Amino acid sequence: MPVDHRGSPLAALAALLADPTRAAFCSALLDGRAWTAGELARSAGVAPSTASEHLSRLIAGGLLSEERQGRHRYVRLASPAVATLIEDLTVFADTTAEAVAGATAEAVDRATAAAHATGRPAMARTADGRPAPRNLREATRQSAEARARTCYDHLAGRLGVAVADALLARGLVTDRAGLAVTEHGRAWLAAQAIELPARAGRPGGRPVVRSCLDWTERRSHLGGALGAALCRTALDRAWVERIGSGRALRVTPDGGRALHELLGVELP
Amino acid sequence: MPVDHRGSPLAALAALLADPTRAAFCSALLDGRAWTAGELARSAGVAPSTASEHLSRLIAGGLLSEERQGRHRYVRLASPAVATLIEDLTVFADTTAEAVAGATAEAVDRATAAAHATGRPAMARTADGRPAPRNLREATRQSAEARARTCYDHLAGRLGVAVADALLARGLVTDRAGLAVTEHGRAWLAAQAIELPARAGRPGGRPVVRSCLDWTERRSHLGGALGAALCRTALDRAWVERIGSGRALRVTPDGGRALHELLGVELP
């Protein structure tokens, strides 16, 4: 029986994301890939049974879609729209959480004290508000992700920002009057045989370019249909490849050359 | 003492909107104006004490800002960013709620049956999923809002859609490669002495044009910095005026003439 939210679809949707465990699931799924129920349970630190219930609710609410294979239940974000929604919420939440915390520093002290009182350690955080790595493995993972990673279906990290800068610098994308692809940019995409979906940019369709705030870089990289197409191309042509099972990427030698020649991107 | 969301800013933010009463407050405040605590309490059908607590939480969370005047507590959305966030969530929630309901019609039946069982009437809804008006006053209000209203800080309803269509038809705005103001459009705005904020369109700033799905018209109208500027201008120059205390607008005779001459907009 569905939960009663007095007929408010907004509240019902928000309630899905209002639980820390479900929120963690969605954040993990922002890498754009399918995870199994067990992986998500472990990554969030809850029992498999708990995860199973959460997943059912997220799927029923239209945020996730599932695909069963054998004894596995694969789960992913239902659509790019869900990804942008969660990104937007995350960015807003992070920035205002920071502002609020800064404005009332004593509130943080109180929270820390309360966490102590309940025996639950206050979460360690770096200066920028992200959780601090708790061991070497996590630290290397974070550094790899800072270099290059996917953000749902587009490129992020220093690589993502560098590509965004290059597109702007070469006039393939402009930010006068809002982000948009220039004529020059369209020609360049055609020359590289990179295609955008026909619906992109039309009302109701996915925006062609979207600015997406990058947590590690504190700068913007490019999302939208263009960001997705570039990421797809980079993976298809083996310019980048996945590292392990997370969202971290490695630029291949071929990829380094291609990015340099096509866009003048220099990677450190 | 703040609520523990295990350090997930996303969950903490979503929790603010996960309550039907708080969601109703935010939806009401989408008209872009300041409401008093009492008005919100009555509009949502809760006790003033309850409303007061909800408002404190929304303000502490950075979604609302307050302004005290005498014995009144005026409250509004903290920023246009909050408004777009809530709009986005609402649109997504409405469309997927519909899809989910359509996919599993028997679930709706069950819900209706459950509502009956608990003695709480299932909310009456029109074909498009909006709550059906329960009396004449509400019906006239809805019809006035369908004609013309504000949507946070820009124009919506048939008027909003008509203006959006006119801007597109005259080439002042284009939707190739995403919505953007054309050169022609910039000149027109300058000629009308309509100014956009300097930060608009820059990364981190507000987008210049944004498509915003219109509930009543099922078509898009224009938001963003341009939408806000147009609405401001229309109110400043008395092309439109508020009806009562809601978000409904009336086009003045002067306004009708101006809209026709400047944009070729014909109002039914």
Add this chain to the structure above:
DNA sequence: GACTCGTTTCGGCGCCGGCCGAACCGTGCC
């Protein structure tokens, strides 16, 4: 068929959060 493993269902526990009414506070008005 026995076993493993990923997942699901169920019962039960604990807690949190929303709601109200009553009392209180401060402002503005008469």
Add this chain to the structure above:
DNA sequence: GGCACGGTTCGGCCGGCGCCGAAACGAGTC
């Protein structure tokens, strides 16, 4: 000063939800 009114604080009630562990289920493996 007295009163009305909007807003707030507090205590208490209640329902719902997240969590777990145990048990069941089903697919794949030996």
